[in-house]
Amino acid sequence: MQDYLILPSLLSADFARLGEEAEAVIDAGADMLHLDVMDNHYVPNLTVGPLVCEALRSYGIKAPIDVHLMTKPVDRLIIDFAKAGATNITFHPEASDHVDRSLALIRQHGCKAGLALNPATSLHCLEYVMDKLDLILIMSVNPGFGGQTFIPSALDKISRVRELVTSHDLTVRIAVDGGVKTENIGQIAQAGADMFIAGSAIFNQPDYAEVISTMRKQLLCAR
Template sequence: MNFELPVLAPSILAADFTKLGKNIEDATKGGVTWIHCDIMDGHFVPNISYGPGIVKAAKKAAPEAFFDVHLMIENPDDYVENFVEAGADLISVHYETCPHLHRSIQNIKKYGLMTGVVVNPATSLHNIEPVLADVDLVLIMSVNPGFGGQSFIESSYEKLSELAKMREEKELGFLIQVDGGVNLKNIKKVSEAGADIMVAGSSVFSAEDITARVEELIEKLR
């Protein structure tokens, strides 16, 4: 795993898809070692993003980067193998879409990948306590999933702190990731609340100079 905590993980959902390779290369020049891929199906969330083909193309642009695939889709078990073949290093699934969450986690593990579980803003952390020992990452959604560019939900700070406390008390080693509304103004506070990996989309890829913006965000984390 080629990354050092805390990590900035740009979401390519916010990239210019006519310049996807260039956008990713610019981000890696700034120090990015982790790429986040938001997969949306138009059912679980009210938007459709992209599929394994884009993940595979993105991987070619940054073969050394760690690729984290976030499945905001119904029936995620049916698509895990496709994203494994596309080059995912970690696949995370939503608590809200997995009636048999242990089984879904084991389905990812059998391919030798790292696993993650995701919770929406209104979902209690206590719902995922039974699987915390089985996952490598927990993703706290700090916006309601489905669209980029939303504002950070303030109650997420408390949720991050609560999860960090649970991790410490249970003596577990999962990473804590946050996704939604992370920007220059709040990235340091988000990290201090307990997050190890900060997903940022529009705050990275809407910048005129992506490399400089990445360097600025990473400097805030350091």
């Protein structure tokens, strides 16, 4: 079993103090930062661009930044976010005309590459690109907004993806985004996930360190 990673989603942070918020959750024990990029086209919301990622780096954030592109198209933003300091870049297969090419573009620019699967997206899109992936992001809500409730059928999809990764003998992270909280993170881990993206479950609490510590305790019990 790979180490578990907890990634606070900055979508739920106080944007007036984004640098401070990012620093606070890292100091509280988070492993990475998650940046949701929405374009009001692929999803019905508009959030941030590469300048925000660059601003976090300029502020002094050294932690890895996991960028989730909920945009269409993706290739130009892949290049821009890589230059802005992204560590991982994940996109949706429906948002690229040439998924293999987009994955290669991410790696060419020095980032780890991921595909994000919406609740109704089939696993068939993984069939010919497994060797190009560093992570697979299972959406446990429909993308576009924070604070949504976890969709239970995601657990079966997580298990199926874990079986697929194991059968290919690959080291690929399985991330889950949407409705992740202290009450269900253990169950999500038992299904096969090892990256946990949580927004409101962390940022809506007064003590970031306490909630991240509670999540880690739940993950320890799930092993």
